[in-house]
Amino acid sequence: MRDFFINTFEILVGVIVVLLCLGVVVFAGIAAFGGGNMMGPGAPSGPLMGLAILVGGAIYVIFIAGLMYLGLGIYQNTKRTAEAVERLSAR
Numbered sequence: 662m663r664d665f666f667i668n669t670f671e672i673l674v675g676v677i678v679v680l681l682c683l684g685v686v687v688f689a690g691i692a693a694f695g696g697g698n699m700m701g702p703g704a705p706s707g708p709l710m711g712l713a714i715l716v717g718g719a720i721y722v723i724f725i726a727g728l729m730y731l732g733l734g735i736y737q738n739t740k741r742t743a744e745a746v747e748r749l750s751a752r
Contacts, residue, residue, distance in 0.1 A: 685718030
């Protein structure tokens with residue numbers, strides 16, 4: 662049962678990362694191509710704002726995705742270490 666939740670979480674992390682990337686690209690496009698009214702009255706727009714959103718969003722996605730995959734990596738390494746210790750103790 663535990664493996665089901667861990668594997669499902671891995672899939673969910675992948676989906677979340679893809680959605681974050683799509684969101685950053687969409688909002689950068691809206692800002693770059695004059696969607697100021699869609700982002701609120703008086704919101705700045707233009708190519709420079711779109712580039713800023715793209716760069717800032719990329720940094721954010723890398724940071725968040727890295728933390729989520731780091732957590733999964735720690736779990737997998739701990740699991741492998743426990744299995745190795747059990748094999749050594751069985752000798």
